[in-house]
Amino acid sequence: QVQLVESGGGLVQAGGSLRLSCAASVRTFSPNIMGWFRQPPGKEREFVAAISWSGGVTYYADSVQGRFAVSRDNAKNTMYLQMNSLNQTDTAVYYCAARKYYYRDYTASYNYWGQGTQVTVSS
Numbered sequence: 001q002v003q004l005v006e007s008g009g010g011l012v013q014a015g016g017s018l019r020l021s022c023a024a025s026v027r028t029f030s031p032n033i034m035g036w037f038r039q040p041p042g043k044e045r046e047f048v049a050a051i052s053w054s055g056g057v058t059y060y061a062d063s064v065q066g067r068f069a070v071s072r073d074n075a076k077n078t079m080y081l082q083m084n085s086l087n088q089t090d091t092a093v094y095y096c097a098a099r100k101y102y103y104r105d106y107t108a109s110y111n112y113w114g115q116g117t118q119v120t121v122s123s
Helices: none
Strands: 004-007 010-013 018-024 033-039 046-052 058-060 068-073 078-083 092-099 117-122
Touching: 004 092, 018 033, 018 092, 018 117, 033 078, 046 068, 046 078, 058 068, 078 092
Parallel strands: 010 117
Antiparallel strands: 004 018, 018 078, 033 046, 033 092, 046 058, 068 078, 092 117
């Protein structure tokens, strides 16, 4: 069973940056795609970004395009989310997820989820 562990969340001032990490617990890890999602206070969980594991193709929500960057290190079984120019609307619990198989909708059908890490952006 794959376990995903997020780290790097915390409190940051508006305009600042944070880097989240998501590490997979298994030695051999070959998902089709990995993604970041977030759940703001009182709202539904939403897609943030995703990256294909083999080709490194990236996808972003419109709200973070140009400010966030998703990357991965296949050798370390780790995915990252560099978040720049943070604002208060980015405050949320951030989750990483992995999907085993190809599916045309890169925001859906994820099989494994991390426990989440809190990101709070202050004014």
